[in-house]
Amino acid sequence: MIEITSTLVEITVAIAIFVVYINIGTLLIAAVVGDINSSPFITIFCLTLANCISSIASSVMADYFGVVNLEFMRHLWYVSLACINIITIIFIYKLHSYYHKRLGKLANTVVLSSMILVIVQMIEYVPRILFNISSKELDDLKMLGISFSSFYPNAITVINVFLTVVTVLVVFFALLKAVKVRVYFK
Numbered sequence: 001m002i003e004i005t006s007t008l009v010e011i012t013v014a015i016a017i018f019v020v021y022i023n024i025g026t027l028l029i030a031a032v033v034g035d036i037n038s039s040p041f042i043t044i045f046c047l048t049l050a051n052c053i054s055s056i057a058s059s060v061m062a063d064y065f066g067v068v069n070l071e072f073m074r075h076l077w078y079v080s081l082a083c084i085n086i087i088t089i090i091f092i093y094k095l096h097s098y099y100h101k102r103l104g105k106l107a108n109t110v111v112l113s114s115m116i117l118v119i120v121q122m123i124e125y126v127p128r129i130l131f132n133i134s135s136k137e138l139d140d141l142k143m144l145g146i147s148f149s150s151f152y153p154n155a156i157t158v159i160n161v162f163l164t165v166v167t168v169l170v171v172f173f174a175l176l177k178a179v180k181v182r183v184y185f186k
Contacts, residue, residue, distance in 0.1 A: 015160055020055045022164045023048035026171040033171075033178035039104035040170050042095045047110050047167065050088035054081060078125035085114040085121070106170050113163050117156070124152040 027048045030041050057080055065073050089111050096103055103111070 015157055017055050017059075019160050019164050020048070020051045022168065023051050026167045029175060030171045034174050037099050037101070039096060039101045040106045040174070042099065042101065043092055043104070043107040043110050044167055044171070046088055046092045046095065047163065049091075050084055050114075054084050057081070057084065074129050075125075078121050078129060082118045082121035082125070085117045089114050106166065109166055110163060113159050117159055120152060120155045120159070 023044070027044050030044050034041050061073060061077055061080070092103070092107055092111055096107065
């Protein structure tokens with residue numbers, strides 16, 4: 001039988017909550033020090049909104065894994081999180097278009113990372129759920145030397161931490177610029 005372990009769900013939810021707190025903080029700082037119609041602010045706003053929705057959805061789904069039909073919840077888990085990332089990409093493009101802004105480096109980074117998150121969700125979803133491959137069989141598969149079953153939680157963690165660090169750095173340098181402090185790396 002296919003199973004999504006409670007540890008995997010707990011880790012995903014904990015990471016989502018941590019990322020939401022960091023995103024909300026960076027969004028608030030970005031609103032104070034930057035132009036709210038700028039590409040970085042639009043992108044951080046979209047990312048924060050997406051992470052809030054993902055965090056709430058993950059928490060709600062985690063609460064219902066033992067109550068609602070397990071097969072349905074497994075499908076819902078992967079598909080809904082992938083859809084949130086697809087909607088984030090669309091939302092970033094639509095808001096940039098609405099404000100007549102070009103996608104900046106941060107926007108392109110978030111869009112690419114969101115696409116990768118969708119791919120990671122589908123890499124986990126297709127064999128595990130659609131083809132009903134067991135956890136033991138996935139443990140035997142290796143991708144770039146990493147066990148296939150550990151690929152999903154590790155990839156999600158790395159991408160979310162990467163996006164968090166990137167947004168914090170963008171806001172940090174905007175804050176430095178706003179207070180007219182120059183940083184020189186020698």
